[in-house]
Amino acid sequence: MAKFNLKINGQKREVDVEEDTPLLWVLRDQLGLVGTKYSCGIAQCGACTVHKNGEAIFSCITPASSLTEDDITTIEGLSEEGDHPVQKAWQEVDVAQCGYCQAGQIMNAAALLNKNSAPSMDEIDDAMNRNICRCGTYHKIREAVAMAAKLK
Amino acid sequence: MATLNKPSRRDFLKIAGTTAGGLFIGFNWTSCDSPKVEVLSTEAILAQAQRFNGYLSIAPTGDIVIFSPNPELGQNIKTSFPMVVAEELDADWTKVRVVQANLDTEVYDRQLTGGSGAMPHSWERLRKAGATAKFVLVASAAKLWNVPVEEITVENGIITHQASKKSGHFGEFVAEAATMTAPEEVQLKEPKDFKIIGTAVKNVDNDAIFTGKPLFGLDFYREGMLQAMVQRPPFGMKIKSVDDSAARAIAGVKDVLVFENSVAIVGSSTWPLMKAKKVLNVSYEPDGSVESTEDHNRIFQDMIANQKGEVRREDGNVNSAFKNAAKVVVAEYQCPFLSHSPMEPMNFFAHVKGDKAELIGPTQTPDRARQTAAGILGIPPENITVEITRLGGGFGRRLAADYVAEAVQISKLTNAPVKVTWDRQDDLSGGLYRPAVRYRFEAALDGDGNMIGYKLKGAGINSGNSTRQDNFPSGAVPNLKIESVEYTSPITTNAWRAPITNFLAYAEQSFLDEVALEAGKDPVQFRLELLDQAKNSPTGEIKYDVDRMIGVIKTVAEKSNWGKNPSTKQGFSVYFSHRTYVAQVADIVQEGGTPVLKKITAATDCGIVVNPTGANHQVRGGIVDGMGHAMYGNLTFKDGLPTQKNFDTYKLIRMKEVPEVDVHYVDSGFDPTGLGEPALPPTGGAIANAIFAATGRRLRSQPFIEQEEFSDLNLVIRRA
Ligand code: FES
Ligand code: FES
Numbered sequence: 001m002a003k004f005n006l007k008i009n010g011q012k013r014e015v016d017v018e019e020d021t022p023l024l025w026v027l028r029d030q031l032g033l034v035g036t037k038y039s040c041g042i043a044q045c046g047a048c049t050v051h052k053n054g055e056a057i058f059s060c061i062t063p064a065s066s067l068t069e070d071d072i073t074t075i076e077g078l079s080e081e082g083d084h085p086v087q088k089a090w091q092e093v094d095v096a097q098c099g100y101c102q103a104g105q106i107m108n109a110a111a112l113l114n115k116n117s118a119p120s121m122d123e124i125d126d127a128m129n130r131n132i133c134r135c136g137t138y139h140k141i142r143e144a145v146a147m148a149a150k151l152k
Numbered sequence: 153m154a155t156l157n158k159p160s161r162r163d164f165l166k167i168a169g170t171t172a173g174g175l176f177i178g179f180n181w182t183s184c185d186s187p188k189v190e191v192l193s194t195e196a197i198l199a200q201a202q203r204f205n206g207y208l209s210i211a212p213t214g215d216i217v218i219f220s221p222n223p224e225l226g227q228n229i230k231t232s233f234p235m236v237v238a239e240e241l242d243a244d245w246t247k248v249r250v251v252q253a254n255l256d257t258e259v260y261d262r263q264l265t266g267g268s269g270a271m272p273h274s275w276e277r278l279r280k281a282g283a284t285a286k287f288v289l290v291a292s293a294a295k296l297w298n299v300p301v302e303e304i305t306v307e308n309g310i311i312t313h314q315a316s317k318k319s320g321h322f323g324e325f326v327a328e329a330a331t332m333t334a335p336e337e338v339q340l341k342e343p344k345d346f347k348i349i350g351t352a353v354k355n356v357d358n359d360a361i362f363t364g365k366p367l368f369g370l371d372f373y374r375e376g377m378l379q380a381m382v383q384r385p386p387f388g389m390k391i392k393s394v395d396d397s398a399a400r401a402i403a404g405v406k407d408v409l410v411f412e413n414s415v416a417i418v419g420s421s422t423w424p425l426m427k428a429k430k431v432l433n434v435s436y437e438p439d440g441s442v443e444s445t446e447d448h449n450r451i452f453q454d455m456i457a458n459q460k461g462e463v464r465r466e467d468g469n470v471n472s473a474f475k476n477a478a479k480v481v482v483a484e485y486q487c488p489f490l491s492h493s494p495m496e497p498m499n500f501f502a503h504v505k506g507d508k509a510e511l512i513g514p515t516q517t518p519d520r521a522r523q524t525a526a527g528i529l530g531i532p533p534e535n536i537t538v539e540i541t542r543l544g545g546g547f548g549r550r551l552a553a554d555y556v557a558e559a560v561q562i563s564k565l566t567n568a569p570v571k572v573t574w575d576r577q578d579d580l581s582g583g584l585y586r587p588a589v590r591y592r593f594e595a596a597l598d599g600d601g602n603m604i605g606y607k608l609k610g611a612g613i614n615s616g617n618s619t620r621q622d623n624f625p626s627g628a629v630p631n632l633k634i635e636s637v638e639y640t641s642p643i644t645t646n647a648w649r650a651p652i653t654n655f656l657a658y659a660e661q662s663f664l665d666e667v668a669l670e671a672g673k674d675p676v677q678f679r680l681e682l683l684d685q686a687k688n689s690p691t692g693e694i695k696y697d698v699d700r701m702i703g704v705i706k707t708v709a710e711k712s713n714w715g716k717n718p719s720t721k722q723g724f725s726v727y728f729s730h731r732t733y734v735a736q737v738a739d740i741v742q743e744g745g746t747p748v749l750k751k752i753t754a755a756t757d758c759g760i761v762v763n764p765t766g767a768n769h770q771v772r773g774g775i776v777d778g779m780g781h782a783m784y785g786n787l788t789f790k791d792g793l794p795t796q797k798n799f800d801t802y803k804l805i806r807m808k809e810v811p812e813v814d815v816h817y818v819d820s821g822f823d824p825t826g827l828g829e830p831a832l833p834p835t836g837g838a839i840a841n842a843i844f845a846a847t848g849r850r851l852r853s854q855p856f857i858e859q860e861e862f863s864d865l866n867l868v869i870r871r872a
Contacts, residue, residue, distance in 0.1 A: 001403065001495075003625060005610070012295015016420075018403060018404070018423070018424070020423075020427075021423045023424065024420065025422050025423040027291070028422070029379075029421040029422055029423070030736050031374075032373070032422070033364070034364070034370075034371040034373070034813075035363070035365065035367075036364070037495070037544075038370065038422075038718070039495045039496070039497065039576065039800075040576045040798055040799045041575060041576055042576075042798050042799070042800060044626060044798060044799035044800050047495055047800055069762065070240070073362065075363065075364030076363065076364045077242070082362060082363040082817060084516075084591070087362045087363065090358070090716070091358055091359075092353070092360060094352070094355055094358065094765050095355045096226075096355055096357070096358060096361050096747070097227075097228070097543065097545075097769050097773055098224075098225055098226030098228035098494070098496070098542070098543060098544050098545045098546075099226070099357060099361035099368075100368060100495040100496045100544030100545060101495050101544075101546070102361050103361075103362075103364045105657070106362060107206075112751060117754045125807050125808050126190050126808070128807045129806050129808045130497065131805045132799065132804050132805060132806060133495070134494055134495045134545050134547075134777075135226045135495075135545060135768065135769075135773050135775065135777075136772065136773035136775075136776030136780070136805070136810070138773075138806075138807045138810045139772055139810065139812075139813060140769075141807070142807070
């Protein structure tokens with residue numbers, strides 16, 4: 001076991017886990033931040049997407065112990081009131097079916113807009129292609145990302 | 153104690169005689185509005201609310217809680233059910249909170265999600281729940297104001313008596329209403345007067361979903377609970393020996409338990425269990441037939457060629473029809489096993505406490521979860537509570553309770569609260585798949601291109617009846633024979649979104665495309681002629697509504713500009729399943745020698761559309777799902793185990809692989825039918841037929857990408 005500090009959603013959090021523990025399981029099992037989802041565990045679906053210094057990463061394959069110097073943002077910390085432009089657009093477009101993939105989709109979309117505030121439709125498709133939605137909400141995701149870019 | 157509703161004791165709760173006191177359990181404040189508005193928590197509302205029936209409680213504040221009994225897995229039932237109650241109540245939707253009801257077989261019937269059956273089953277019950285509550289609220293107002301009931305109007309949660317200028321919100325009348333008896337029969341609204349039904353009410357869980365609140369089964373944690381992962385045997389094998397020394401050596405592993413034919417690893421967090429499962433050494437020995445995909449291919453050939461099927465329907469005389477035919481068309485179609493693969497893997501929480509048990513988690517059939525637990529524990533079902541979480545998808549997988557049984561077993565063995573979590577590989581190898589099926593179709597045409605004979609033989613692996621003998625074209629062909637034959641395999645199968653029809657529709661609609669071509673007829677015209685036959689000189693029983701089927705065909709032909717643009721190659725398909733009619737057209741355009749799949753147009757007749765956003769989600773989602781699995785879905789086996797172990801090899805459709813989907817509805821005015829499934833079946837056929845129209849390649853097996861005919865097509869998918 002190893003003790004180390006993480007900076008999550010602007011707060012310092014001390015954790016005590018095996019060094020190889022992925023951030024995903026530290027968030028869910030140790031810190032009670034269950035908004036970040038598990039689905040594949042091998043960087044294929046994007047359900048576990050969080051931000052490392054504003055960029056989208058797969059938390060399921062990233063050992064938490066490698067992130068001690070980084071700012072981590074999860075869906076719970078994307079905005080205080082659930083009113084990040086991407087969240088607002090997701091509300092407006094009513095994107096979710098089962099909803100399980102949506103935290104990851106939102107985090108990925110927010111990271112895209114951090115890098116590129118006015119993405120083209122093709123750029124949206126490229127960026128969002130790394131997240132699977134088993135319910136098939138792709139049309140609405142696409143529409144919502146485009147709307148969020150305008151809201152920003 | 154007054155009863156608000158008599159018609160069905162099972163449907164409605166008895167209303168409590170008094171309100172539950174005005175105590176607030178807690179409340180929140182909206183953050184930025186000033187002056188600050190008090191927003192009651194749902195618990196606080198419930199603490200003082202009057203329960204009118206199984207679906208509805210109203211607080212003196214006018215706040216309304218509507219209970220939604222059926223599991224929510226993305227079909228939007230948690231929003232659309234309450235909309236129906238609120239409609240007949242004439243409620244102010246902004247005052248409505250929705251609560252997922254726990255399993256309660258005394259109060260609700262059919263508390264499950266499957267078969268696209270919830271809305272047709274509950275439509276009238278929900279409306280009555282709202283209407284009877286409104287009836288007693290209005291009667292209470294009339295009594296308190298001493299005015300005739302007929303002079304009272306209700307709008308948006310406000311009861312008004314125009315002449316005396318009296319008005320008040322629902323909450324003001326709940327105490328009086330509690331003393332009243334609701335009528336046996338109650339007047340329901342005319343659909344033209346609907347104010348909430350038919351509007352795009354947003355998903356009631358949006359806030360929680362988009363801010364990452366715990367909602368799903370996997371999000372459930374309880375202080376002191378154990379976590380467990382389970383290693384299951386390959387199909388047709390049993391445990392020979394277990395070497396758990398390496399697994400036990402992983403820090404964080406508390407115990408390794410063998411139960412039935414499985415091995416459970418128990419600890420207090422997930423990651424050590426995942427690591428331990430990788431080094432757990434279990435050897436297996438055959439316990440029946442250990443099968444691979446090559447075996448299934450041989451079995452299919454044998455069933456189709458040599459085995460006598462069970463006759464499901466026989467009309468006229470097929471032998472003479474085929475003997476007298478001017479032309480005979482024959483084709484075989486095959487589909488693989490599929491995994492449901494919801495994004496949230498299987499998981500469940502169980503806490504067995506002596507002769508009682510508590511179950512919490514994602515299930516499509518809470519009562520089956522309870523019955524399963526009761527069977528394992530040998531205790532009465534009434535001693536078991538089931539709390540239904542939101543489901544991260546289901547697609548039929550969570551109709552089964554195998555993963556619930558594991559949680560119960562392990563809780564019993566460890567004498568502790570336990571959450572069982574499956575990893576993705578477990579989810580893909582845990583069985584209960586969509587069965588693999590092969591079909592042989594034969595059609596006899598007369599000299600004018602009329603289909604005078606039709607034969608279908610379905611051969612399935614653990615498929616049950618792999619045909620739907622009374623579906624179209626049955627009734628439209630004078631001589632017809634439909635039979636099925638089944639092979640029993642240790643590889644387990646179960647319902648998968650639109651069971652059987654998820655593949656049968658593609659095979660049949662592709663075959664009919666082949667027949668239309670041989671008959672020299674336009675594919676749409678060919679179907680319409682058959683339906684004309686079904687209408688004017690039907691053969692045998694017809695279990696679909698011919699006019700509704702014609703309705704969706706004509707609508708999709710019009711909306712897709714069927715046949716109007718020679719440079720757009722189109723594929724047509726239509727299917728009736730789960731009481732709903734859906735026709736689809738796929739468009740392929742050649743761009744510089746490359747076929748580009750641009751668009752799928754759909755016309756749906758599901759009767760009244762309760763929530764257009766929810767309906768669009770289901771139709772589009774069903775099409776995306778149907779397309780994804782037709783194109784890519786493939787679960788193959790080697791020695792009793794699936795070859796695909798995660799999403800790197802078990803390919804699901806992604807953002808860049810979906811064309812534009814253009815959705816239309818036929819306003820038939822019928823009561824609403826379900827939409828969770830019916831949009832999926834026609835999609836594979838529309839795409840395959842469009843590919844044929846564009847390239848001359850006929851795709852007779854799924855997944856398309858693995859067929860030889862597909863390999864050098866270079867099909868591109870791009871939105872218009
Ligand atoms: S869970 Fe991390 S990418 Fe799928
Ligand atoms: S909404 Fe269900 S997986 Fe995306």
